[in-house]
Amino acid sequence: MKFSGLIFANLFRKKIRLLLTIGSFAVALFLFAFLAVVRNAFNRGADVAGADRLVVIDRVSIINLIPLKYRDQILQIPGVKCITHNNWFGGVYQDEKNFFPQFVIDPENQRQVFPELKVPDDQWNAFLKDREGAIAGARTAERFHWKIGDRIPIKTTLYGGGSWEFNLDGIYHGERPENDETQFWFQWDYFEERIPQVVKGQIGWYVLRVNSPDDSVRVAKAIDEKFANSPNETKTETESAFAAGWVKQFGNIQFLIMTIGTVVFFTLLLVTGNTMAISVRERTSELAVLKAIGFSGRAVLFFVLAESLVIAIVGGLLGLGLALLAVPALANALNGMLPQLVLEPSILVLGLVAALLVGIASGILPGLSAMHMRVVNALRRV
Amino acid sequence: MIRVDGNGNSSSLIKVRGLNKTYSRGGETIQVLQGLNLDADKGDFVAFMGPSGSGKTTLLNLLGGLDVPSAGSITVDGDEITHMSGSKLTEWRARHVGFIFQMYNLIPVLTAYQNVELPLLLTKLSKADRRKHVETALSVVGLADRMSHYPRQLSGGQEQRVTIARAIVSDPTFLLCDEPTGDLDRKSADEIMALIEELVGKYGKTVLMVTHDPLIAARAHTTLHLEKGVLVEGKSSRQSVLTGGAA
Secondary structure, eight states: OTTHHHHHHHHTTSHHHHHHHHHHHHHHHHHHHHHHHHHHHHHHHHHHOOTTEEEEEESSOTTSOEETTHHHHHHTSTTEEEEEEEEEOOEESSSTTOBOOEEEEOTTTHHHHOTTEEOOHHHHHHHHHOTTEEEEEHHHHHHTTOOTTOEEEEEESSTTOEEEEEEEEEEEEESSTTSOOOOEEEEHHHHHHHSOGGGTTEESEEEEEESSGGGHHHHHHHHHHHTTTSSSOEEEEEHHHHHHHHHHTTOOHHHHHHHHHHHHHHHHHHHHHHHHHHHHHHTHHHHHHHHHTTOOHHHHHHHHHHHHHHHHHHHHHHHHHHHHHHHHHHHHHTTTSSSOOOOOHHHHHHHHHHHHHHHHHHHHHHHHHHHHOOHHHHHHTO | OOBOSSOOOTTOSEEEEEEEEEEEETTEEEEEEEEEEEEEOTTOEEEEEOOTTSSHHHHHHHHTTSSOOSEEEEEETTEEOTTOOHHHHHHHHHHHEEEEOTTOOOOTTSOHHHHHHGGGGGSOOOHHHHHHHHHHHHHHTTOGGGTTOOGGGSOHHHHHHHHHHHHHTTOOSEEEEESTTTTSOHHHHHHHHHHHHHHHHTTOOEEEEEOSOHHHHTTSSEEEEEETTEEEEEEESSSOOBOOTTO
8 A cells, every 4th residue: 555654654753652552552452351351251151051051059058058859859840851969079189279170970960961061971981880980171181181090189178078089080071162171070979978977968059951941930930949948948040140140259240340441441542542642743744744735634534543543453463462372371370260261252353343443532533633734724833 | 927917818827816815813803915916827936025924925825725815816727726625625736736845844754755755645656657756856856866865864955855856746837935945054045946946947847935035036037025915016037027906
């Protein structure tokens, strides 16, 4: 394009200012991507929740256990397709910092309830036959360099404490990148055998699938009514509502992230808008000369907008590129403390669009001012 | 032949009739130009002189289509510019007017070559053709060997030569010079004036120039004096000037 020389020459007029402005965009877009990743990570449970899955917990708190005997009663409710139960184990591998979620599972039904978490049949069959067997998510196995056949000790302070040892019989993978691949599953029978008498026959929560998502409300109501006025009243809700409730325990993450994001972009807009305004004001006479020799007001507006857009695109790509590099490293550094951190393409696209909008917004006022500038007045100021 | 009596013939390149320009400042109306007439032919070299505030630069701005008159008409090469829309006027300026400013007004981040090329970016010329035109223009002003120099690497006189090259590169109908030597020492001023004389004498350019300097004005074919917006007298080294008009 024949005007590119003029645009780029003007861009590089003040190199430090250019670098700082691009840097502002890069930092803002990096923050945007990072906040979006964290926000998505917190909402991941709700996003990947099965529309036909319900979670049954103790009405008072999830930390209260509920009887295993509820299982058969729940299965009798019309519309319930299959059910599994889980317990939180709360252990660590070798060191306190090696945290990841371990769940006691009901091996007979786990795969029916969570079909998106895939375990090869031969590995699953080996797991079923092995009382001390375990299945690990691919990310956790990769994190600790586990391979099938490894003996894995897990220390816990719950259920009488001590170190429990497992044989790694299989590794599961999520059907979608968003699926949680950090869990560690082991058998209910092995767990039941070792826990103190007082908690035997007690599970943490049930997860069940209904025949149709349309049945969810009715089935949830039926379950809670069935156990109303019992020593262990239940609270049944869809998996997505359960996940959303879980996130709420951390405070209003969504609001916090939106607020920070808005402040970041508003500040960026002020910084870049001010920079463009100064840049245009410094060049008043030059822009007037361009108009005098025949460049239209629209051409001058185009030059100013093109400059701010180039800054926005370069800064935006830089920030998003940094985020692409940093997010996986951060995910590893956090050691699974946060749900899976994934920088999805939609975040990159949204970030770039946001950068472009800020670029346009910051250039439009100085550009319009240059467009409508009267050449005679501008030249008189020289 | 320069006429200021409003009776020029129809073949005049530039025809100004009854030109008025008023400004409002603090509620007061200031009459800058009052019923000014002017006829200039192709190849004329006119200097406008007068004290500050007499309307010299205003006249130049009006002739260059940078400003619009309060009344009267300006016709250049058959085009009446006074009623053109802003965008038409912009296009007209690109085709017909070459500007030379006192402060050069080059783009500091562009080389001499790029500065001179600017008016050609508005044409449909190919890159190769633009290059030919720019090289020719820079040769005419004697700066063929300074093409890749930035304005800061040039002397004041050389900068003004680049401005002149930029003004002539698109072969405009006429050149408007606003104090072209006002920021130069005498030697450089002489060189610039010699160049402008060459443009008129050798290339047949029409030049309208504003200056405060009688020595510079004396280099023009004709000197017209503006006083409070009125052309009051005329002197010519080549022919008599017919004065009168509304003034």
